Amino acid sequence: MNFCYTDRADTSAPAQGKIIEGAEPMATMNSLTDIWSVVMDSLSQELTQTAINTWFSDCTPIEINNNTLIVHTTSDFKRSIIQSRFEKTICAVLYDLFSCPFELVVLAGDDELLEYREKRPSSEEMPEMDGYTFDRFIVGPSNKFAHAAAIAVSQNPGKAYNPLLIYGNSGLGKTHLIYAIAHEIRTKTPNAKIVYIKGDDFTNELVEAIRTGKNVEFRSKYRDADLLLMDDVQFIAGRKQTQEEFFHTFNTLYESKRQIVLTSDRSPKEMQLLDDRLQTRFEWGLLVDVQPPDFETRLAIVKNKAAQWGSVIDDDIAKYIAENVSSNVRQLEGAMNKILAYRDLIGKEMDEESANRAVRDMLRKSNEYIPTAASIIDEVSRFFGIDEAVVKGPSRSREAVTARQAAMYLVRRMTNLSTPDIGREFGGRDHTTVLHALEQVETKLQNDPGFAQTIKDITININSKK
Numbered sequence: 127m128n129f130c131y132t133d134r135a136d137t138s139a140p141a142q143g144k145i146i147e148g149a150e151p152m153a154t155m156n157s158l159t160d161i162w163s164v165v166m167d168s169l170s171q172e173l174t175q176t177a178i179n180t181w182f183s184d185c186t187p188i189e190i191n192n193n194t195l196i197v198h199t200t201s202d203f204k205r206s207i208i209q210s211r212f213e214k215t216i217c218a219v220l221y222d223l224f225s226c227p228f229e230l231v232v233l234a235g236d237d238e239l240l241e242y243r244e245k246r247p248s249s250e251e252m253p254e255m256d257g258y259t260f261d262r263f264i265v266g267p268s269n270k271f272a273h274a275a276a277i278a279v280s281q282n283p284g285k286a287y288n289p290l291l292i293y294g295n296s297g298l299g300k301t302h303l304i305y306a307i308a309h310e311i312r313t314k315t316p317n318a319k320i321v322y323i324k325g326d327d328f329t330n331e332l333v334e335a336i337r338t339g340k341n342v343e344f345r346s347k348y349r350d351a352d353l354l355l356m357d358d359v360q361f362i363a364g365r366k367q368t369q370e371e372f373f374h375t376f377n378t379l380y381e382s383k384r385q386i387v388l389t390s391d392r393s394p395k396e397m398q399l400l401d402d403r404l405q406t407r408f409e410w411g412l413l414v415d416v417q418p419p420d421f422e423t424r425l426a427i428v429k430n431k432a433a434q435w436g437s438v439i440d441d442d443i444a445k446y447i448a449e450n451v452s453s454n455v456r457q458l459e460g461a462m463n464k465i466l467a468y469r470d471l472i473g474k475e476m477d478e479e480s481a482n483r484a485v486r487d488m489l490r491k492s493n494e495y496i497p498t499a500a501s502i503i504d505e506v507s508r509f510f511g512i513d514e515a516v517v518k519g520p521s522r523s524r525e526a527v528t529a530r531q532a533a534m535y536l537v538r539r540m541t542n543l544s545t546p547d548i549g550r551e552f553g554g555r556d557h558t559t560v561l562h563a564l565e566q567v568e569t570k571l572q573n574d575p576g577f578a579q580t581i582k583d584i585t586i587n588i589n590s591k592k
Contacts, residue, residue: 159326161223162187168219169212171586181207188233188242195220196242198233205234258305264430266423269299272414276303276387280310283353283385287412289376291359293390294416297456300389304355307387311353321351325361329368345371349378352385359388359408364399364568376407386411396545398565419455424448427458432466439466497588499537499551505588506533509580518553532581534560535567540588 170178181204188196195216199205213230220228233239260280265273272294278286292300308320323331335344348354354375362368379386393415394400394408419427425448432439443465451461507514510529517529530552537548538560545557545564552560570577 159187161190161220164223165216165219167582167586169215170582172215181212188239194229194231196231196233198239200235202234205232208232258302259309260306262430263299263302263306264419264423264427266419266426268417268419268423272300272303272416275412275414276307277310279385279387280307283307283311284383288380288383289386289388289408289411291388291390291394291408291411291413292416293393293413295391295418298416298418299455300416301357304357304387304389308353308355311385315352318352319350320353320355321348322355322357323348325356325358328356328362328372329365332368332371345375348375351379353387354379354385355387357389358391360390360392360397360400362400362404363397364572369401369404373401373404373407376404380407380410396561396564398561398568421448424451424458427455428462431459431462496542497540499541499543499548502536502540502588503533503551505584506536509584509587518551520553531563531567532584534563536581536584536588538564540585 166178166182169182185197185199185204185208188198190196197208199208209230209232216230217228233242260273260277263269263273272292275287275290276292279288279290292303294300304322308322311318312320331344335341362372376386388408390397393413394405397405425444428439428444428447432444439462447458447461447465451457503514503517506529507517510517510525510532512526512529516526517533519526521527534548534552537543537551538545543551545560548560549555549557567581571581
């Protein structure tokens, strides 16, 4: 398993955008920042805030590469403490996330960080993308429309649907589809310039270009592309200069009839802090969503992946995986990988009991507690000391508005409810009211550390009731 994440917060990092010359996407979460946040949340449940501040306030994630997390801290002493006291916990969190063992490397001081970056392979080096083709994408009711749209774009780029925006939760095949588009276009037009970038890496490159005075080179790279692929475009929302730059890049490509393909975890209307003009442009083409696969599709994915890996999986075991791992394709693949490895290690065919032992930790993760809107509202009301009826009602007092917006934000983040559904949970409010509340919370989270801690505390309280 090969991972390669680069620090999104490190504006001095080398450019991360990749010009694809036959390439595949790395296995991804939303960002390295997301992964580190999960790690810190886990540590915060075991440590005091003072301990967190002492040992991790100046500890930053640099990269995940080949099942190794690289982080940087300021001194040898802090490195020794992190490695001796916290390495096992950190690696355990990563194992829970990715279902494979991880190592931790801690760089100390500026010299080691500089040396590491100088020795790091070029970001232009990407593996082959043979596994990310249309014929290896399992089509079902949950993704049929997105698959058909991607094929149409690959056959008629710049004309069929431009831009194409595919949205949905992580692990459902969005990146597979955009790479399949790239693969198809590369096959038909070998000289096509195809550029792939993640939304937050686009920001990093822009900052680096400004710092080094290479704005012209930066713009040429993206505005000269025949096909621009941007994963996780939602990460450019709220970043004024990034949005300004992408706006002009988008216009240049669109006006010259060159194809733009985007992915996101939500629709443009639900991207808080996204410029209206970008939202409008994202909606010019075609918006398609992907949903979690149904049982039949999950079963087909399991059998197809086993065949790709040169293995045969028993029908009962395949059904067991498909029935118990339902959230996304990535977890299906992880469950299969563990079961096949377990079978090879014990040297006998698997039965349902053995399969359960092999992936029981993963099954607990996939069936983890999802709170209801009612339970979230109840906890927010308790935390703020306000009656639930006030939180859901029409009161415009400062305290009531703050609690209401916080509750809406947490319901959106912790459940599968849409903004219209959330509005109905709060006295039949319009979805635009919910969107406004989400935007207000996002802004406060960036500017008010106290409020951010409040949201974190409420989240911990909700999760503790599993």
